[in-house]
Amino acid sequence: MVHIPITQLLPDFLGETIDGGRLKLVQRLGSGAYGIVYKALDTWSPPHKPVYFAVKCLKKYPVGEREAVFQARELKLHKMVSGHSNILTIHRDFTDGKHIFVVLDYCPGGDLFGVITNTRPFHRNTMLVKESFTQILDAVQHCHDRHIFHRDLKPENILCDAEGNNIRLADFGLSTQVGFCSDYGLGSPYYMSPESIAAEQHGSYSCRHSDIWALGVILTNMISGRNPWKVAKLEDECYLSYLGNRDFLLNSLPISKGANNLLKQCFDLHPEARPSIAQIREAILELDTFFLTDEELVHASSAQRVIAQYYATPTPEGELFSPHHSDQEGTHCDPQASGFPSPDPEEVYLYNTAPFDSPCLAPPAKIQSPGDSSSLSASDADSSSLSASDVSSAVSGRIDHPSVFHRFPAPTLKATQISEKLTSHPRNLWKRAMRRIRAMGI
Structure with missing residues (x-):
C-alpha cells in the first residue's frame, strides 16, 4: 500500500x-x-x-x-x-x-536536534549538559511515574531554547501506558533498544527500559554530536564493535571515562540491568566532565580529534540547518542538510511507514460510541486510547500498572553469536566502524 x-x-x-x-x-x-x-x-x-x-x-x-x-x-x-x-x-x-x-x-528555540547540529553549545560545556540533560530526565521520570512510556525519545522530539536549555518534551504519538508490549520496530532506528527492534522475538519487552536506552543515545548526541551506531543489530558494524569491546565508544568518541561508564550502563544488553532515571541523574551530577581534556585530545586517535574539532565549530549562519520533519515516521533528518558528512551508501532506515499503516501494530479494538463529539478531550479518549497490546493486556482492568503483566524474558545475545559475527567480518572491522562513526552525525 x-x-x-x-x-x-x-x-x-x-x-x-x-x-x-x-x-x-x-x-x-x-x-x-x-x-x-x-x-x-x-x-x-x-x-x-x-x-x-x-x-x-x-x-x-x-x-x-x-x-x-x-x-x-x-x-x-x-x-x-x-x-x-x-x-x-x-x-x-x-x-x-x-x-x-x-x-x-510555542518554543522559539526549536528542537534539540537543531541546537546540536547548528549552534553546538554543549561541546565541552559540562554544566550546560548537566542542566539540560537533567531536565530531560525529569520530564521522562514524570511520565514514568504516571506509567506513561514515550517510546520515541530523540532530539527532534525535545524542544528547547536557542542555548539548548529550558527543555520541553513533546510528541507523544507512540507513547503507551503498557509497561511491557510486543509492538516491535516503533520509533527511529538510531534510538531504539535492541530488544524493541527484533520483530522475530516472541513475548514482550519493557517500554521503561527501552526509554532508558534512548536516553543513552541522546546523551551521546549531546556530548559528541554523533550517534553511537545506526541501529542496535549485529549487522551494524559500529554496534558489533561495541559488543566486541564495551569501550568502543571511549576509543571512538572524544568522551571522558566517566561518560563512557554511564553510557555502558544505559546500553546494557539486559534491560533490567540498566540504571533507573534517578541513578542516571545522580551519576550525571557527580561527573566532573563528559569530555576529553586538552592533554587527552593530544594523545587521542585521529577520529576522536576530528570529531571534537568539528563539534567545536558552530555551523556558519548562512548554512544553518532548519530541522525538516519527514512525512514518514522513523526516518531521520537529512544529515547532509545539517552540515555533517554524507553517510555511506549502506545507510538504511528500517521502519519508514507511518504508525497508522505499520504492520507492527494490529488494529485496536473497534470503539462503540453513541455519537461524535466536537473535540477530542481527555474524557473522549478514555475508552479509545488503547493499542492492540493495550487491549490484550487490559483484561486485568489495570492498564496503568505495568507490574500486573507477565514479564517475558528479554531477548539476549549469546557470547557465541557475537563471537561468530566478529570472526566472520574482516580484520579491519574496527577501522571501518571508526570511519563510519566519524561520518555519522545525529
Whole structure:
C-alpha cells in the first residue's frame, strides 16, 4: 500500500484565523507523519506584547477508526503529563469537523536536534549538559511515574531554547501506558533498544527500559554530536564493535571515562540491568566532565580529534540547518542538510511507514460510541486510547500498572553469536566502524 504523506491530505491553513477568530496562523513550523505545525498569533494579546502558540493540525478521522484511536491516545496521554515544567503544555484542542487543532506552547528555540547540529553549545560545556540533560530526565521520570512510556525519545522530539536549555518534551504519538508490549520496530532506528527492534522475538519487552536506552543515545548526541551506531543489530558494524569491546565508544568518541561508564550502563544488553532515571541523574551530577581534556585530545586517535574539532565549530549562519520533519515516521533528518558528512551508501532506515499503516501494530479494538463529539478531550479518549497490546493486556482492568503483566524474558545475545559475527567480518572491522562513526552525525 502506498503511503500518502499527511501534508497531501491537509489544506494549507497558513494565514487563516481559527479558534473563533482568536488564533492567526502566521508561520509553518514543520510537518510530520501526523500533521502540520504552525506558529499562531494570539490576536487577543496586546500589540506591544504579542503572545504566540504552536498549533498542530491533524486530519479528523471517524470515531472508532484506528487513526482516531491513535490520535485520541496521544492527546489523552500528553494531557496527563503536560503540567510538568519540562513537558510541552497542551492548552486546548478543538475541531472544525474535518480537522483537529491542538494548541501548544510555542518554543522559539526549536528542537534539540537543531541546537546540536547548528549552534553546538554543549561541546565541552559540562554544566550546560548537566542542566539540560537533567531536565530531560525529569520530564521522562514524570511520565514514568504516571506509567506513561514515550517510546520515541530523540532530539527532534525535545524542544528547547536557542542555548539548548529550558527543555520541553513533546510528541507523544507512540507513547503507551503498557509497561511491557510486543509492538516491535516503533520509533527511529538510531534510538531504539535492541530488544524493541527484533520483530522475530516472541513475548514482550519493557517500554521503561527501552526509554532508558534512548536516553543513552541522546546523551551521546549531546556530548559528541554523533550517534553511537545506526541501529542496535549485529549487522551494524559500529554496534558489533561495541559488543566486541564495551569501550568502543571511549576509543571512538572524544568522551571522558566517566561518560563512557554511564553510557555502558544505559546500553546494557539486559534491560533490567540498566540504571533507573534517578541513578542516571545522580551519576550525571557527580561527573566532573563528559569530555576529553586538552592533554587527552593530544594523545587521542585521529577520529576522536576530528570529531571534537568539528563539534567545536558552530555551523556558519548562512548554512544553518532548519530541522525538516519527514512525512514518514522513523526516518531521520537529512544529515547532509545539517552540515555533517554524507553517510555511506549502506545507510538504511528500517521502519519508514507511518504508525497508522505499520504492520507492527494490529488494529485496536473497534470503539462503540453513541455519537461524535466536537473535540477530542481527555474524557473522549478514555475508552479509545488503547493499542492492540493495550487491549490484550487490559483484561486485568489495570492498564496503568505495568507490574500486573507477565514479564517475558528479554531477548539476549549469546557470547557465541557475537563471537561468530566478529570472526566472520574482516580484520579491519574496527577501522571501518571508526570511519563510519566519524561520518555519522545525529
